[in-house]
Every structure is written in structure tokens, then in C-alpha cells.
Amino acid sequence: PGLVVRCGRRSKSFRLQRRVRGKIVWRVLGQITVAEARRAAMNEWVRLKPRPPQTRITLAEAWQRYLSEKRLSEKSRFLFQYNLDKYLADWKNRTLEEIGDDRPGVREFFLNLAGSCGVALAHQVMRQLRAVYRYHHKVAPDLPECPTVVVELPPVTARDWALSDEELRQWWAAVQQLNPTKRMFWLTLLLTGARRGSVEALRWRDIDFDKRIVHFRVAKGGRTYSMPAPDLLVELLLRYREQEALPSEWVFASPKKLDAHLVNVRDDKRGVASAHHLRHTYRTVLAELGATPDQARLLMGHSLGSDVSSGYITAPLLLESLRPLANAVARRYAAVLGWSDQI
Numbered sequence: 001p002g003l004v005v006r007c008g009r010r011s012k013s014f015r016l017q018r019r020v021r022g023k024i025v026w027r028v029l030g031q032i033t034v035a036e037a038r039r040a041a042m043n044e045w046v047r048l049k050p051r052p053p054q055t056r057i058t059l060a061e062a063w064q065r066y067l068s069e070k071r072l073s074e075k076s077r078f079l080f081q082y083n084l085d086k087y088l089a090d091w092k093n094r095t096l097e098e099i100g101d102d103r104p105g106v107r108e109f110f111l112n113l114a115g116s117c118g119v120a121l122a123h124q125v126m127r128q129l130r131a132v133y134r135y136h137h138k139v140a141p142d143l144p145e146c147p148t149v150v151v152e153l154p155p156v157t158a159r160d161w162a163l164s165d166e167e168l169r170q171w172w173a174a175v176q177q178l179n180p181t182k183r184m185f186w187l188t189l190l191l192t193g194a195r196r197g198s199v200e201a202l203r204w205r206d207i208d209f210d211k212r213i214v215h216f217r218v219a220k221g222g223r224t225y226s227m228p229a230p231d232l233l234v235e236l237l238l239r240y241r242e243q244e245a246l247p248s249e250w251v252f253a254s255p256k257k258l259d260a261h262l263v264n265v266r267d268d269k270r271g272v273a274s275a276h277h278l279r280h281t282y283r284t285v286l287a288e289l290g291a292t293p294d295q296a297r298l299l300m301g302h303s304l305g306s307d308v309s310s311g312y313i314t315a316p317l318l319l320e321s322l323r324p325l326a327n328a329v330a331r332r333y334a335a336v337l338g339w340s341d342q343i
Contacts, residue, residue, distance in 0.1 A: 003041045016041045057136070059099060060084070060092035066132045073220050075197070083125050087113060096136055100144030107150040126151050161280035163273060165336045168281065172337045174271035184240045185252045185265060189275050191233040191330050193282025193300050195220060196275035200262050202251040204241070209234060213319060216301060225301040226316065228323040230330035282329065289328050298322060 004015045014029040014037035029040045057065075063084050067077055084092070091099065091109075099106065106129075114122035130148040137143045163171060175186045188199050194216055201218035208215070212234050215226045229237075237251070244253075250261035268274060279300070286296045294313065297304055299322055304310035333339075 003037060005037075014041070016044050056095050056097065058093050058095055059088065059132075062096055062132050062136050063092075066135050070135070071222055073197075073222075079124070080128055083128055087117075087121075087125050088129070096133060096140070096143055100133070100147050103147045103150045106147040110151045123153055126153055159280070161277045162284035163277055163281045167273070168333070168336055170271065171273050174267070177270065178267060178272070180240065180243065181252055181255070181262070182265070182267065184236065185262065186267075186272060186278075187236060188233065188251075189278045190282075190333060191230050191236075192227060193279050193286075193329075194227075195279065195301075196265060198301070199275075200252060200265060202261075203249050204251055205249070207237060207251070209238065212323075219301050221303075223301060223303065225298075226319060227299050227301075228319050228326045230326045232327075232330045232334065285329050285332050286325065289325060289332070291325055295322060295325060299326065 002017060004017050006013050006015060011031055013031045014034075016027040016029060018025050018027075027044050029037050029044070032040065063080070067080055072080070110122050110126055113125060126148050130146055130153070133143075133146045133148070137146065175183055178186070185199065188194075188202075189196065192199070192214060198216040198218050202214070202216070206215045206217060207213075207229065212229045212231070213226050214229045214233075215224070217224050219225060248259070252262045254260040254262055266274065283296060283300060286299065291299070294304065294310070296302070298315055298318060304313055304315075
């Protein structure tokens with residue numbers, strides 16, 4: 001088996017002969033030069049060569065392996081599974097190899113999804129498909145190139161979500177109309193800049209009132225972190241705990257479920273901007289106060305980066321050095337919102 005030339009009276013043509021799964025297979029390459037025949041034979045053999053098992057797994061199997069092996073937040077895990085079940089349901093039983101060879105089908109799927117559900121959602125589904133496909137392509141290099149190359153996926157741009165002073169005052173006016181638990185919840189978000197899920201999952205044992213430190217055990221990417229609690233926040237939490245009607249291990253206990261905490265808190269219909277608006281605002285105020293990038297990352301639970309120098313930073317040893325900044329942010333908010341000693 002191999003590259004064969006067949007000569008006639010007036011011409012010669014090249015053929016490829018290979019044994020595939022016990023059978024001799026022929027492919028006619030045509031009347032071309034030797035160099036062209038060699039290249040064509042190599043390309044044809046790539047197509048004929050039996051695929052390893054990894055290339056024959058279905059999209060559903062590949063998707064589940066990705067979710068089980070990758071470290072993802074609960075929100076990301078939910079979105080991956082939801083989009084597979086809702087938008088890629090008809091593709092679940094297709095193999096990765098079939099999908100990789102079907103670039104026109106991938107583009108048609110994207111255009112149809114963008115037309116019916118919006119471009120933003122279509123981009124999200126394509127990014128997830130790309131992530132799963134590339135993850136398996138690393139262990140199955142014989143897979144075709146990732147088919148999402150036929151779709152232009154714009155980079156995810158940062159949103160300008162920080163609230164102005166006037167918007168912050170409107171936010172506070174709306175928060176004041178909420179019940180005590182919700183009000184304290186939103187104040188905690190404001191004064192820590194933490195993510196919604198991190199604050200929702202706070203237990204009382206996560207707050208060290210003596211050392212004035214808050215430890216967030218639920219965070220993006222599983223990166224738990226601690227931050228110095230502003231003096232104002234400590235006072236508010238102590239007062240809130242004393243007034244709590246139903247003692248619970250959770251700082252923000254659910255009023256509907258026993259031994260559960262608030263989840264997916266949203267009060268935008270009551271005029272309260274989302275938690276991520278507050279996170280953007282917190283980062284913007286830090287910049288206004290002259291915080292260094294590393295200080296901002298430590299206070300907000302962001303990764304310190306991949307450069308060698310950042311790897312030498314031990315975050316817990318820097319908590320007290322961050323306290324003046326945390327208190328300065330609280331004072332900045334107090335000045336804007338006209339807070340007195342009693343909120």
C-alpha cells in the first residue's frame with residue numbers, strides 16, 4: 001500500500017492505495033506531478049485514516065465531560081447546560097467529527113439563532129460550542145478545525161456600568177423602601193463591591209467582628225477571598241444581627257425556606273440597580289481614590305494575574321494594608337448619600 005503510479009501509452013496517473021479496517025481502498029489522484037501527488041496522497045490519507053475514539057463522541061457526551069472536568073461557577077455551569085438543552089438539542093447526538101466537517105451547517109445554525117433569539121445569545125451559544133470543541137480537540141488533534149471559525153465572534157467588551165453620584169442617590173432612595181433584610185443586603189454589596197452570589201451565601205461565621213474581616217466562600221472560579229470590612233459595614237451588620245427576627249446561620253436568610261439564604265436577588269423593578277452596577281461603581285471609586293491595580297484586585301477578589309511577580313503576593317498578609325482604602329470607599333459613599341451616624 002502507498003502511492004502508486006499507473007503508466008499508459010500516452011499518460012500516467014497517480015493513485016493512493018491504503019488498507020483501512022482490513023480492506024484495500026483506492027483513491028485516484030490524477031495526472032499530476034510527483035510533488036503534487038505526494039501532497040495529495042497525504043491529504044487523502046488524513047481523510048481515510050480511522051479516527052480515534054475521542055473524535056466519535058457525541059456533542060452531548062463532550063459537553064458533559066467538559067462540565068465535569070472544568071472548574072466553572074454554578075452560573076456558568078447552568079448556562080452551559082441550559083443552552084445545550086434548549087438551543088443545541090438537535091445536535092446532541094451528532095459527533096464532534098460531524099460537526100467539525102459541517103461548517104455551512106454551523107453558520108446556518110448561528111444565523112437562524114441570531115434571527116430568532118438575538119445576536120447576543122447566538123454569540124454566547126457559539127462561544128460555548130467553541131470552548132467544548134477546543135477542549136476535546138486538545139486530546140483528539142485529528143478532529144477537524146473548530147467549525148466556529150465561520151462565525152465572527154466579537155470580543156466581550158467591558159460595560160460602563162458605574163453609577164454616577166445622582167444615580168447612586170436614586171439607588172439609595174429605592175433601597176430605603178425595601179424590608180430590613182433586603183436593605184442590609186444591598187448595603188453590604190455597596191460597601192464591599194462583592195458579587196451578588198458571594199454576599200447571598202454569607203454565613204455569620206464568615207464575618208470576624210473582632211478582626212473586622214469578611215470572608216467570601218462563594219466566588220467566581222472558586223477563588224475564595226477575604227477583605228477588610230469597612231468600620232461602617234461592621235456597625236451596620238452588628239445592629240442588623242441584633243434586630244434579626246429569626247436567628248439563622250445565614251446573614252441573609254430566606255423568608256420562605258427554612259435553613260436557606262436569599263438567592264438571585266433582584267429589585268430592579270423597584271428602582272434598585274443590579275449588583276454588578278455596584279461592583280463597577282466600587283472599582284471606579286477605587287480608581288478615583290488612587291488604588292493600585294493590585295490593591296483593587298485584592299479588594300474585589302480578582303485574580304492577581306499570571307505574571308511572575310504576582311505569584312509572589314500572599315493576599316492574607318495584605319488585608320490590614322487595604323483597610324484604609326475600604327474605609328475611604330465607605331466615606332466616599334457616605335458623603336454622596338448624605339449619611340449621618342444613623343442609616
